[in-house]
Amino acid sequence: xxxxxxxxxxxxxxxxxxxxxxxxxxxxxxxxxxxxxxxxxxxxxxxxxxxxxxxxxxxxxxxxxxxxxxxxxxxxxxxx
Numbered sequence: 199x200x201x202x203x204x205x206x207x208x209x210x211x212x213x214x215x216x217x218x219x220x221x222x223x224x225x226x227x228x229x230x231x232x233x234x235x236x237x238x239x240x241x242x243x244x245x246x247x248x249x250x251x252x253x254x255x256x257x258x259x260x261x262x263x264x265x266x267x268x269x270x271x272x273x274x275x276x277x278x
Contacts, residue, residue, distance in 0.1 A: 199247050199248065199249065199277075200247065200253035200275045200276065200277055200278055201244045201247050201253075201275065201276045201277075202223075202245050202246050202247075202248060202256045202257060202274075202275055203242050203244050203245065203275070203276060204218070204219075204233075204237050204242065204243055204245055204260070204271065204272070204273050205237070205241065205242050205271075205272045205273070205274065206237050206238060206240075206242060207269075207270045207271060210264065210271040211269070212234055212238065214264075214267060214269055214271070215230075215237060215271065216230045216231060216234050217263075218263055219233055219234060221259075221263070222256055222259045222260055222263065223245045223246050233245060245273070247278050250275075253275040254275065257273045257275055260272070260273040261273070
């Protein structure tokens with residue numbers, strides 16, 4: 199299994215990060231807000247744990263959403 203981790207940056211808006219968490223990771227508004235604040239305060243946060251293929255897909259979805267909005271938001275995978 200693999201953790202998908204979102205990394206903080208100084209450009210992606212909090213609203214955009216919440217949108218990504220809700221659309222890509224299917225988080226509720228409350229959970230997405232908590233995760234976003236952890237990313238903002240701690241530099242990164244785990245968004246979910248998935249099989250390798252699903253984790254890679256989630257990272258690609260984050261990258262595509264960020265590129266479409268010209269944000270540098272980045273997701274990485276890490277073996278659990």
